[in-house]
Every structure is written in structure tokens, then in C-alpha cells.
Amino acid sequence: MAFFSYSRSPRHLIALATLWMVTLGNWPLWEQLARLPELANVRGVIFTLALALVIDCGIVLLLAPLAWRWTLKPALTLFLLVTAFGAYFMHSYGVVIDPSMIRNVLHTDAREVRDLLSWRMAFAVLALGVLPALAVWRAPVAWPSWPRQLLRNLTLMLLVLLLAAGAVLLAFQDFASVMRNHTALRYRINPLNSFYALAFNLWQPAQRGGGPVAPAGLDARLPALPPAAKPPLVVLVLGETGRSDHFALNGYPRPTTPRLAGLGVASLRNVWSCGTDTATSVPCMFSPLGKRDFERRESDTEGLADVLQHAGYAVLWIDNQPGGCKGVCDRVPTVRYDQLQAPGLCSQGECYDEVMLHGLEQRIGQLPPERRARGVVVFMHQMGSHGPAYYKRAPPQFKRFMPECATNALQQCSREELINAFDNTIVYTDDFLASVIDWLGQRQEHWATALSYLSDHGESLGENGIYLHGLPWRIAPDAQKHVAWITWLSPQYTFQTGIAPACLNAKQGERFTHDNYFHSTLGLLSVQTSLYQPALDIYASCRK
Numbered sequence: 001m002a003f004f005s006y007s008r009s010p011r012h013l014i015a016l017a018t019l020w021m022v023t024l025g026n027w028p029l030w031e032q033l034a035r036l037p038e039l040a041n042v043r044g045v046i047f048t049l050a051l052a053l054v055i056d057c058g059i060v061l062l063l064a065p066l067a068w069r070w071t072l073k074p075a076l077t078l079f080l081l082v083t084a085f086g087a088y089f090m091h092s093y094g095v096v097i098d099p100s101m102i103r104n105v106l107h108t109d110a111r112e113v114r115d116l117l118s119w120r121m122a123f124a125v126l127a128l129g130v131l132p133a134l135a136v137w138r139a140p141v142a143w144p145s146w147p148r149q150l151l152r153n154l155t156l157m158l159l160v161l162l163l164a165a166g167a168v169l170l171a172f173q174d175f176a177s178v179m180r181n182h183t184a185l186r187y188r189i190n191p192l193n194s195f196y197a198l199a200f201n202l203w204q205p206a207q208r209g210g211g212p213v214a215p216a217g218l219d220a221r222l223p224a225l226p227p228a229a230k231p232p233l234v235v236l237v238l239g240e241t242g243r244s245d246h247f248a249l250n251g252y253p254r255p256t257t258p259r260l261a262g263l264g265v266a267s268l269r270n271v272w273s274c275g276t277d278t279a280t281s282v283p284c285m286f287s288p289l290g291k292r293d294f295e296r297r298e299s300d301t302e303g304l305a306d307v308l309q310h311a312g313y314a315v316l317w318i319d320n321q322p323g324g325c326k327g328v329c330d331r332v333p334t335v336r337y338d339q340l341q342a343p344g345l346c347s348q349g350e351c352y353d354e355v356m357l358h359g360l361e362q363r364i365g366q367l368p369p370e371r372r373a374r375g376v377v378v379f380m381h382q383m384g385s386h387g388p389a390y391y392k393r394a395p396p397q398f399k400r401f402m403p404e405c406a407t408n409a410l411q412q413c414s415r416e417e418l419i420n421a422f423d424n425t426i427v428y429t430d431d432f433l434a435s436v437i438d439w440l441g442q443r444q445e446h447w448a449t450a451l452s453y454l455s456d457h458g459e460s461l462g463e464n465g466i467y468l469h470g471l472p473w474r475i476a477p478d479a480q481k482h483v484a485w486i487t488w489l490s491p492q493y494t495f496q497t498g499i500a501p502a503c504l505n506a507k508q509g510e511r512f513t514h515d516n517y518f519h520s521t522l523g524l525l526s527v528q529t530s531l532y533q534p535a536l537d538i539y540a541s542c543r544k
């Protein structure tokens with residue numbers, strides 16, 4: 001630390017800290033650039049140096065207004081820590097940091113954080129963030145009078161603006177082509193990616209008015225039940241990280257769905273998600289708008305759960321995810337994950353998904369009787385295959401594929417162990433869905449029962465060094481967007497609606513998306529509203 005033993009000017013401190021961030025803190029970016037064949041020449045080297053200079057200038061531009069006696073060191077500490085966390089996650093999981101990734105970070109909770117903690121992470125953050133931050137705090141800084149410091153800060157900002165402009169001009173063609181052809185690179189620019197994404201998330205809700213959620217489907221109604229008919233009792237499972245091609249039902253060679261295979265379910269094999277993470281997909285799939293219009297919406301409106309409630313159904317939302325329902329269940333009766341409890345299914349504040357069946361009869365009994373007489377819709381939001389701690393998602397008796405990856409530091413596991421751990425989560429989801437169907441089967445005397453399961457997004461399992469999910473939709477691999485959609489109908493349900501599993505299975509290869517979910521579910525539940533678009537209802541053509 002002799003390096004820091006004499007007083008230095010604030011500018012020196014900023015220069016040293018940003019140099020650290022641009023070089024080591026951006027290792028994942030430089031690694032990525034080194035893999036681009038078009039940059040493997042002298043021009044590539046010049047471009048890389050120019051890009052480093054532009055990033056350095058960008059960081060300094062943010063720091064310069066904070067270069068005051070009481071703010072500079074805290075700001076540098078924040079920048080160094082954000083850089084360290086960003087570098088660790090980008091390097092370890094192949095993720096990038098964009099607005100939806102930061103939205104997930106803002107919505108996270110202790111349980112999810114615990115799943116991500118590891119010694120590797122502690123070491124990386126210590127080496128990349130904490131140690132340089134300590135060095136910053138030890139460094140004595142010579143502060144001039146405040147007018148002088150103001151002048152210096154302004155000069156510094158002007159200087160880096162000119163430098164950055166010069167660097168861009170120097171390699172303009174390469175900047176244009178690399179940024180156009182590899183759009184995700186910008187989400188690897190550390191720590192500017194985190195600050196940009198944070199600002200975007202603060203700005204966007206403000207743009208949408210941030211006002212109350214507008215009602216939707218107030219005209220929804222149910223047709224009167226014919227005399228021989230029974231009221232519907234339907235469970236709609238919102239799956240988590242259910243990657244389609246790892247379901248044996250969808251052609252996966254390993255027996256991951258043995259129980260469902262014997263239950264005559266229909267499974268669609270060509271279904272694509274709206275987003276690549278929960279916070280993006282869930283509100284989008286519950287919205288009547290569809291992906292394109294949902295992303296352009298100017299204000300938030302009610303969704304599927306609300307419309308079912310407006311139609312007169314008794315709606316119940318059961319959530320086994322600490323992250324909750326991302327707003328889509330806010331206006332219906334809800335059971336949160338920390339209200340779930342069952343012997344043998346819970347430990348350390350976490351429960352296996354089958355906990356949602358525990359006490360369900362009583363929970364439904366508490367819903368308004370006049371609504372129950374028209375029918376009951378229960379949403380179940382699974383923990384499913386939530387990573388990276390896949391090994392925590394299935395009880396021991398469902399661990400059909402061994403050895404499995406038993407750590408959250410996925411890079412330490414072999415590909416085989418990682419896939420085993422993920423496949424075991426699908427085996428457990430198979431058992432969970434089959435158990436819900438059993439539960440529904442026992443209630444057929446009084447109800448017309450049915451189940452649908454649709455996952456929110458897929459998952460990368462180490463293909464090309466990419467893990468987990470959440471890459472920007474445009475560049476995300478198919479594995480993160482390809483989701484499973486399964487329907488089970490009791491004979492009574494088929495009798496009342498005319499929808500037969502065989503008809504659905506004939507559509508197995510047809511391409512569907514989350515855009516179909518809202519309208520199909522209204523169709524499945526016979527809801528009449530002006531919002532309903534039959535063209536998007538996958539069940540419509542199967543109806544009598």
C-alpha cells in the first residue's frame with residue numbers, strides 16, 4: 001500500500017480506480033471480443049483500445065460530478081462493488097446485465113440470494129471489489145477549495161467527452177459494425193450496464209404513468225350451465241423454468257415425465273415464451289395484449305386472473321415462489337409461499353411444490369359460495385426448476401438421474417451432472433402435475449375438472465458456456481424461450497366443452513407462443529368478453 005502513502009489529487013484516484021474497472025472489471029467483455037474473428041487483426045486491436053478508452057471516459061463522466069470530499073470515496077466503492085458483482089455473474093453464468101436482469105435483482109429475496117452465494121463469488125467480489133475499495137479508503141486525498149474543485153470537475157468532464165468522441169471517430173466503422181452485429185456486447189460493459197439498466201427501470205414505470213392498474217374485461221360473463229353440467233374446477237399451473245425439450249412428453253429421450261405419460265395429457269411441442277425471465281414473461285403472458293403490444297403499452301392493465309374473477313369464477317392464487325406473482329395476482333385471493341406449510345415437504349423456509357395441494361380443499365371452501373357455484377379456478381405458481389440450485393427442487397426419492405450437480409456454482413459441475421440435476425426437477429414437476437390431476441380426479445363427482453400447465457421461460461444448461469436464463473430475447477438461445485404447455489381434461493370436461501385431448505395432440509407441432517395463453521384460457525373456461533380473440537385460442541378449433 002506504499003503506492004497510496006502520499007496525498008493524491010481526486011483525479012488520480014479516479015484514474016486508478018477506473019483503470020481497474022476497465023481492465024479487470026471488464027474481463028468478460030474482453031474475453032468475448034477476443035472470440036470475434038473479425039477483430040483478430042490490427043484493426044481489431046485498435047478498436048479494442050478505442051472501446052476501452054470510451055468505457056473509461058464513460059465511467060469518469062459519471063464519477064466526475066461526484067468528486068467531492070464526502071462523496072468521491074463512497075461513489076468509488078459503489079462503482080467497484082457493482083463492477084465486481086457484474087463481472088462475477090457475467091463470467092460465471094454467461095449472462096449479460098440488461099434492464100430485465102436488474103429488474104430481477106431488484107425483486108429478489110433472501111432465498112434466491114442464498115441460492116446464488118458461493119465461495120467463488122465471495123472470492124471474486126473480495127478480489128475485484130472489496131480490496132480495491134479498501135485501497136481507495138486508505139488513500140489520502142488532497143482537496144482544493146470548492147470553487148477550484150468545481151472547475152476541475154467540469155474540466156474533467158469536458159476532457160473525457162472530447163477523448164471519447166476522438167476514440168469513436170478513430171475507429172468509427174468498427175464501432176458501427178461491431179455494435180450492430182453484436183448488440184448484446186453493450187450489456188457486458190461494466191459497470192455502465194448496471195447503471196443504465198437501473199436508470200431504465202426507474203424511468204420506465206414513470207413513463208407509464210405509474211398510476212393505478214386500468215380495469216380489463218369488465219364485460220366478462222359465463223354462460224348458464226346446462227342442467228346436466230357440473231361447475232368447472234380447473235387448476236392452472238404457472239411453471240418455472242420448464243424447458244420444453246427436457247420433457248419426455250415432448251420427445252426427450254430420457255424418461256422425465258413417466259406419470260403424465262400414463263394420464264392421457266396433451267402436450268404442445270412448439271411453444272415460445274414472451275420473455276426469458278419470470279418478471280418479463282409472467283405479466284406478458286397474463287396480459288390480453290400479446291408480446292408486441294405488451295412491450296409498447298403505455299399503462300398497465302388487469303390480466304387473466306382479474307378477467308376470470310370479473311366473469312364470476314371463484315379465483316385462488318397459490319404461490320410457492322418467494323418472488324411472487326409479479327403483480328398478476330394482486331386483486332384475487334392469494335396464498336403466499338410463507339403461508340404454505342406441510343409436514344415432510346418443507347425445510348429451511350422452502351417447500352416442495354406439492355405443498356400447494358396441502359389444505360387446498362379448505363382454502364377453496366373459504367371462497368365466496370355464490371362464485372364457487374359457478375366454478376373454481378386455482379392458479380398454482382411453481383418453484384419448478386428454478387436455478388441455479390436445481391438439486392434443492394426435488395425430494396431425494398425423485399432423483400432418478402445421478403450423480404447430480406449439488407452446488408450453485410454450475411461451472412464446477414460436469415455437463416452430465418448439471419443436466420442430471422435439471423432433469424430431476426422435471427421428474428418432480430411430472431410427479432407434482434400428476435398429483436394435482438389425481439387430486440382433481442377425486443373431485444369429479446361434483447366438478448368438471450381440468451388442468452393446464454405452461455412454463456414462463458426455458459433455461460440454458462451450459463451450451464456455449466451459457467447458464468440460467470434472462471439473456472435479452474433477441475439474442476437468447478432457443479433453450480431459454482422454448483417452453484412446455486400441457487393440458488389434461490377429465491371426461492366430464494371433454495363432455496361439456498367438446499375439447500378432446502386427441503384434437504389438441506394433433507396440433508403438437510404447430511407453433512404457439514405465450515400470446516395464446518390469455519385467449520386460450522378464456523376459451524377453455526368458456527368466458528365471454530370482448531377481449532377474447534378466438535383466433536388465438538388453441539382450444540377453439542377443438543370445441544364442439
Ligand SMILES: [Zn+2]
Nearest residue numbers: 241277278456
Ligand atoms: Zn421464471
